[in-house]
Amino acid sequence: MIGDLVKGLATTVRYMFRKPVTIEYPEVKRPVRERFRGKHELKRFENGMERCIGCSLCSAACPSDAILVVPAENNPQQPNSPGERYAATYEINMLRCIFCGYCEDACPTNAIVLEHQYELSYYDRRASIYTKDMLLVPPDQGHGAIPPVLEQVNRTPSPPAQIEL
């Protein structure tokens, strides 16, 4: 019996001198993997335009019906996004979301990305609905050039393509 006690305490003593695995959350945060799927972000292009064109394909792909998109027409003078259409309302219900990432796959403009933020807790259910301004990244954090297919507003009629023979 004493032998067992010593054996048990020996484990305790051994671990006392090891580096602890617990992290003092929330002061210290554990890094996540590169492909971790956390809170969604709506990305921008490098010129600050929203990547989201309000096509609702994320919402169509969503298996838990967590996304609501209400599209609207861009004001050509002050477009929110390249092209004619943008998302006037973009909401994700984080309580419904299962973080499967299908919305990322469905997005034709890589606008929605599941990023590394995982602190999603709220005091009431209404607060679980993340609106567009909570999801959208700041205008200076855009990346990538607008692909030609999206740049259709104010585009002058082009002559037939010049093919080098």
Next chain:
Amino acid sequence: MAEIIITVDGVQITVPDTMNVVDAARLAATQIPVFCYHPRLPAVGMCRMCMVAIGMPRIDRDTRQPMLNEHGKPIIQMFPKLQPACTTRVADGMVVITNSEEVKFAQNGVLEFLLTSHPLDCPVCDKGGECPLQNLTMEWGPGNSRFDYSDKVHFEKPYKLGDLINLDRERCILCSRCVRFQDDLADDSVLGFDQRGRKWHIISKSDPPFDSKFSGNTTDICPVGALTTSDFRFRARAWELTSVPSLCNHCAVGCNTTLDMRHNQLQRVMPRDNAAVNDIWICDKGRFGHRFIEREHRLTTPLVRRDGQLQPATWDEALDVIATNLRAIQAAAGGAALAGLAGEHLANEDLFLFQRLFREVLGSNNLDTRTGVPGEYALDDVGYQYGVGVGTNLMDLGKGTAVLVFGADPEEEAPLYMLRLRQIVTQGGSLIVANPRPTKLDRSATQTLHYRPDSEREVLLALLKLVSAETKQIPQRTTGGAELKGTLEQTKLDAVAKLSGLEQAALAQAAQTILAAEHLLIVYGADVLVHGASLSALLANLLILRGKVGLANSGLIPLLARGNSRGALDMGVRPDKAAGYAPLKQAGLTAREMWPAALAGKLRGMYLMGSDPVASYAPARAALDALAFLVVQDTTLTATAQLADVVLPGTNVAEYDATYTNAERRVQRARLARKVYDASKPNWEIVQAVAQALQGELVLAGAASSTTVTRTVGGNGKSGDGVQGKLTLTTSTASPVAAQESWDYITVGEVAADIADLVPGYAGITHTALAQTAQTKEWGRQANEDYFYDGTSYTNAEGVGLQVPAGAELPKATFDLTPPPATKVPASSTYPFALLVQTLAYRNDPFLHDSLLQSHIPAGYIALNTADAAQLGIAAGAQVQLTSAAGSLRGTARVVPDLPAGCVLVPGGLVDLPVATIQTGALTRVAVSSVAE
């Protein structure tokens, strides 16, 4: 039409020889992909998507018989190249191969080529999800492209083809369906092609651009997202919409529509296939004019006037005030001091209960659907008595059909009739258009008669004389033949010709067409409806003489004012007849008689349901002010509602389940698409609540006179339901208006069942029966297999309606030939001109507020004939003044060459030119003078 045998992919089928290969293959359950072909349009073979291999039996030149091989089968000789299936007619023994490698190669090639200049912006395209190009690419496309993605053609966008329709020229595949629809079906050749090669695109040729009342249909038949509506632009994706079957109530056609809803909001209106009513089309008024459904400033709670102000109140309070006041008026001055007006857009159930409320509970026959405007439509009983028979389907009619359009402009009054009448002509029917002025339908007519205004009666008598001369035997069950004969003997053809400005030969030709017709349809509109039976009875006489009464595909079609005008007449919301045209012992006041009665103090209380007399007839305001008590039930705080003592929040067509009766007496059902506001309820429920409240009031009065009354108040926990429960009177001496029937309907279906029981003709027309007329058994949105290449055409899975028999179809009906007395307004030297008031489709209609059509409402004008204008020294654009016995009106002159001399044409129902203020009756005589600048 002979039946022949063809073979499609090894399957032998028998088809009519008039079919093309695409349609024939569909009978063999083989889909041939198409873009440009549409079953409603002539085939052109532009897209080359339907290329198939076709072979014919080899014919022996000597015997003219098919040559047989060693197995005794005909030798098939294939055409050396693929053939377009849509432009190829089937022939006996034809062999069609749609699944060979060669055909697949061609289909792949066409799709790959179409997609070289298609932007593939499906994510932002409104057609995405119901797009034939998407569907066909998935099914028949190559799956990849050899073309460089960055070499796509680009056009500037957004590009508006008109203010209702957007064109995306990059997406357009140039199938010309829209151009052909406008040219061939709508008769508005406003679209065309411009440029060539890769710059080739659709343009609008009209000013204002895309000026057509049917423009929205081009977006339905567009096989790509090139044409989209401004109304639905970027509102939702196709798969997010919930489709609810509904009806358009703007005019008497009663088009079947689908309300596509999302989040309890109307996103778009789409046509619902109904071959007997609107086929697969709706007009722009139906498509874009439904934004009233979610109008801002809706009434959400009852309002009661306290201290001179309308203040929100509970239903109990409001109903209590109504019951107390109506009962007080009734006790003091009798039921005749109460009157009710109801809108013609309301459902049969609403109107039925409304007249029950007045006749049974309040004891009043003062009911009307009109508002007393001079020159408004008379109650149209002739259109019921001699209406088109049960089983009429205008879409099937063609050769052997004669249509007489008399005094009507279908394009403005009931736009979809334009398509339907044009189709009859296309299928070989004759169309006589008789009007005082040119209309757009004239272009489609086989004969046009432009008679002078106020010669309608003589023209009809002349036609009757010509027809009766050829009629050997007057049909049975006919009365009044002698009177008609007497009148016709006095009618002299040469005098009529002189008076009406028509050639005698033209009248004879029209009579010949009528005599030769197997099916005789008579469509009449505003110009006849204002005169009422004095003209429409003569039209009916034409039918009686020809023996075409009570038969399918023959009869009268009145272009009544609104979607349920016929239903309102059937339900008895009128002073002179009860539900089902049952005669009354004593007729009540018409709307026109109500206003003087109110001013004289004879009429003291009114209940207006969906009626806004102040907006349509300004003098009504003083009369309404003079009333002791006014209840208004409407969806918004209208000008009339602002005068009311109690305002009840009503509902519109999208907000409750109900039935409506169209011009051809087809009863159709619209369903609940949108949840009503918390405090509102369906109109019929409100009427029932008022009736119940009144009965509760009766109970109290009865208790005072020691009558034993048991009253069980239903405690269903819902607040604001008024007095719920049954009322049992143990003695019927308590009041002269003791309740004959209980007011305990729980569902609208029970009201409809009561209508079916009590209104003759409506027997069997219950909500269940209406739902059973669906074309498929399954409910919900299903692609329409007949037009499967459309993307936006859906089967009618919710019921196509049931027709109520016309009066003449009843077993003991008699037909009265007695010509009605003439009602003439003689021209005088003071007022030499006849005022023609044009009914416009786009007018100042509260239902069009908030819609895109608001900008299509024209500015008012006063149109004059060129000669008259020259004589009066009036130039186009000058200010002129019209003076009648009732008042005067100023407006801008327009000089029109094809208007008949001696008349002035003014559009009705406009704010800037309220022509109703100078109208004196069915026909107004005016003087025209120019106004010095």
